[in-house]
């Protein structure tokens with residue numbers, strides 16, 4: 816029987832679908848996530864302090880970033896089912912002391928002003944209803960001199976060949 820298609824709309828996911836989404840991310844995108852984290856560390860060198868990952872999904876990216884830094888990461892996700900899987904992944908990775916899952920919306924970040932040294936958001940901005948509002952929120956929670964990185968894609972270590980593969984697997 817063909818596997819039921821995972822809804823592109825994250826808001827439609829129940830826990831089972833969120834777990835299947837997580838499995839697909841791990842199976843298909845892990846090399847790209849690893850190489851993107853490598854590039855971020857090389858280029859931005861933000862290795863310690865407080866990080867907020869906006870739209871963290873199931874926290875696969877946050878876990879990889881955590882393993883290669885001393886950052887304390889607040890992994891924020893809007894969808895309850897996806898947040899639950901993120902929580903499980905963080906526990907399973909033994910990183911619950913360094914990655915704090917947060918259920919919340921990027922449009923109203925539940926953090927005080929100048930909270931974070933580093934704000935990362937990968938693959939989420941295309942979902943934001945009011946991008947200007949989210950950028951204002953990111954700016955608000957960023958410490959003076961802090962770094963914010965918002966984008967999509969997987970960076971320079973993803974070769975053209977791998978990119979073709981990733982495009983085919985796009986979910």
Ligand SMILES: C[S@@+](CC[C@H](N)C(=O)[O-])C[C@H]1O[C@@H](n2cnc3c(N)ncnc32)[C@H](O)[C@@H]1O
Pocket residue numbers: 825826869870871872873874875876891892893894897919920921922936937938939942943944
């Ligand atoms: C493609 S996933 C990216 C996950 C992760 N950042 C990564 O790079 O693997 C996009 C995530 O952003 C979340 N998202 C979308 N809009 C959001 C919002 N307004 N606030 C918080 N999270 C949001 C979605 O629910 C989804 O889990």
